[in-house]
Amino acid sequence: MTATAIKAPSRARVWTYLPMTVLAAFFLFPIVFMVVASLKTDHQIFADMNSFKAFLPVGELSFANYAAVFDRVPFWRFLGNTLFVTFTVTAFGLVVNSMCGYALARMRWRGRGLVFGFVIATLILPFDTTIVPMVYLVANLPWIGFDGFTPILEFGWLNSYRVQIIPFIVNAFSIFLFAQYFKSLPKGLEEAAAIDGAGWLRTYWRIIVPLSKPVFATVAILTVVTSPATWNAYLWPLMTVQSEELRPVMVGVQYFFQLDTAWGEVMAYISMITLPMVIVFLVFQRAFIQSIASAGMKD
């Protein structure tokens, strides 16, 4: 296969690249439009709408929209919040979900089968449908706060970082992926460790985790891209976070839809919040695919 591809005559090469390029144009055009429009005035955007000028940086161009974004939205604060929440959810998620997956895949305890079925069943509960009872629930959860050094019992998680983090640490899909991967590891790892006198936690930490880097990488990336609480968090923080200082970037999009929508600024803002993810993917693209490949979507 490799050999034929390399020796292929140029005509075949055209047939390789032509469809791929057409497809690339199809995947790129809304994003090109977004970036180009972010440099134009609202009038220019609408005026260029029905021609290919919409993709071209023509007319009066400036970074005025970008400057205006900073007047309207505390951008760095929102970005910081999103980065913090994304990092925390992902990091805690890796620990909790992998340990749960490990217990389900490689340890023997009563009720394990039942619990596994239960974890899988929760996969078919989409978050959007239970969001209202969920708001009610988190609003009444207890928490230990501090007044100076005196601990106080308080109720209600609204308007905090914890409400954006803790409910999303556990993820049935992540547990499932971890369990499947751990099952594929060679048998007898634990016995060898036990002979050396290592306990379960140490076995897990020293032997299992280092052997499972691909699945950790995969779950981390999937959490960042698909979780309703990380980079794309929108509906949940909208309903549970009232303080501007705690809001994430996606909620900031709404700041541009006041009495008059400033479309140029909308485009500038969404370009700014999309770009970091593009860079991350560009950097980790190869590792990402390899990790999914070796994490194995086998059942």
Added chain:
Amino acid sequence: MQRRNLFKLAAATGGAALTGQALAACTASSGSSDGELVLWAHNAGSPLEIAVTEDIVKAFNGSQDAYKAALEPFPQDVYNDTVNAAALSGDLPDLLTVDGPNIPNWAWAGHLQPLGVPTEITGKFLPSTLGKFQGELYAVGHWEAACSIFARQSVLEAAGVRIPTIEQPWSREEFDDALPRLVADGTYQWAIDFSTADTGEWYSYAFSPFLQSFGGDLIDRDSYLKADGVLNGAEALAWGRWFQGLFTSRLANVESPGGAEDFMQGKAAMSFAGNWSALPAMDLYDDMLFLPPPDFGDGPKIGGGSWQWAVTATADSAGANSWMETALSDEYVAEYANQTGLIPATDAAAELTEHYASDGMLRMMVDYSKAYATLRPETPAYTVIASVFGQYTADIIHGGDVQEALDAAAAEIDADIEANSGYGF
């Protein structure tokens, strides 16, 4: 060994939980009487509007020592959802802005307390800026919004269309006759722009007054118990067919962007728009007209009741009302109007503004508001009415069967009223 590891693990998790608290910065204390007044407003992303509110807060905090007010702005499009979520969990602030038609719902649910502001102050405000429910005053607004028909004098004259006045607005026949004439020479793609892409509250705010001018309504306002027969009666049907006709005959754009954009772009000859778009339009065209809506039989009508300040049930009454008194001075009423282009709620404040003073360019908006403003039904059922009316009006605009749409709308509203035992009516 194993046990110790597990113990360490437990300690680690517990520790993490505790540091989480340290990170949960600035939890707003809500509805307390510790001298702090938390204010929520719907204007995040509008720096000018926020600046006025911040001025009030500063003046209030400087004028006394007992209370300290602090503002938290929210984005408007999702403000109601956010506040509903907070109400569900009992986490409301002390004062908040509420859109006029939602006040009955909030008052009925017990989330607001009646205002204790002297009538010498509130008496000066436009009636439609006072949020009432069952005879009690719950909220006061700094401004009123008014819709009118945006048009250009040169364009109307070229098409030979009479320019209507508040004394003699267009009749239905005149209006229906004018629209095709405006697009006859092909300069304009659309005769009139209704900003139909602006879903949400806009539909019931902007379009239900036409229904009322036809003689229909959203609900029977004598009993507040039935939409059936009113929302789907003969008059409502006539409204629906007329409105649909504007879109099916392509006089109006089914998906025109919000903010009178089609008009500003020169795609539509006229626009039915709110006065918050008036200042940009005046910058763009030097022959702007803001015309009264047509009289479809029951007189011209426009929506009344905009954003207002209300005090929550758990707030410190004295502090909140004292903030209200500071906020409701003519000076701030005028300042909001200058910053937003909206109508100042008192006559004295109007005189302080550039556009709404007796000789101002937008003075007619005040007159429209006084003459035509119709409040949306003052019932908790309005939450469902607005959503249902918006959904089925969109169906009508998109060519759905008018009778079917209005019957379904009336049935859904009545079902909700019944499920809530009449909402106290």
Added chain:
Amino acid sequence: MAVASAERAEVAAPPEPPKRRRRSHSRAEQRAGAAFAIPGIALLLLFVIGPALVSLVLAFTNARLISPTPPEFVGLENFRRAFADDATFHRSVLNTFVFAAIVVPLQGGFGLVLALLVNQRIAGRNFFRTVYFLPVITSMVVVSLLWRFLYQEDGLVNSALSMVTGGAWAGQAWLANPSTAMGAIVVMSVWQGVGFHMIIWLAGLQTIPEEVYEAGALDGCTPWQRFWHLTLPLLKPTFVFVLITITIAAMSLFVQVNIMTNGGPVGSTSTIVFQIVQKGFQQQQMGYGAALSLIFFCIVLTLALVQRRLTRDRD
């Protein structure tokens, strides 16, 4: 089929520890196993099952989002209303199934085609992979806003079609026409999600050992035979996985509809989850919204059971 995987997990039991160890350590293993699983299970119970149970109870009441009166038990009234009266809901169920029936094969198949394209050893394949994956990492909120713009009557989609057809295309408002709005959302959703499944397929393709193809080459396979008889059968585990994820995602269609069409025009894009949010939250009819959630859960569960049967038969 999600359930199918669970069952198979049962069969593939963990490595059987040697007898000697089990005797001496089984109680310790019991405790450790529970301790490992407890944080995850506790969070799952609290934040997934908890709200679901609240929903289950609310479904039989007239609870309103904000109200001065406590909810009353109304029996099956909400379900009667959903099945007998609510034409919009019926339409939404139909729309959801239509959407899933189109999107699942389209996104899965198209994803495989893309994966095969970018699995070739050609220059620039990393560039193409990134480009095809770009929409996935762009927020659905952002993507929906963009496409609403593009689908307008004088928007870019029409300009492009008009250019391709040499001006023959007259142009139409895609999202404003009841007969094209759902199609427009399908195209946009496939555009957004296909890159994700391309990656999954690509990962599946890379697990196929090179030797398999070498053996095929010796037997004189044509590229088509090689794809049909070697690649496809080996991709079956990936196929099952892709099917699961797309089906669940497609049945839960919500954000695109909420931002682009609000369920319109004339109910043509309203979906089950959209109705749950609209009735339960926007219209504050929490009890009714909860009843719709319960119906939705039953529908997806039934689908899962049907698919489990199908996968089992094939084995």
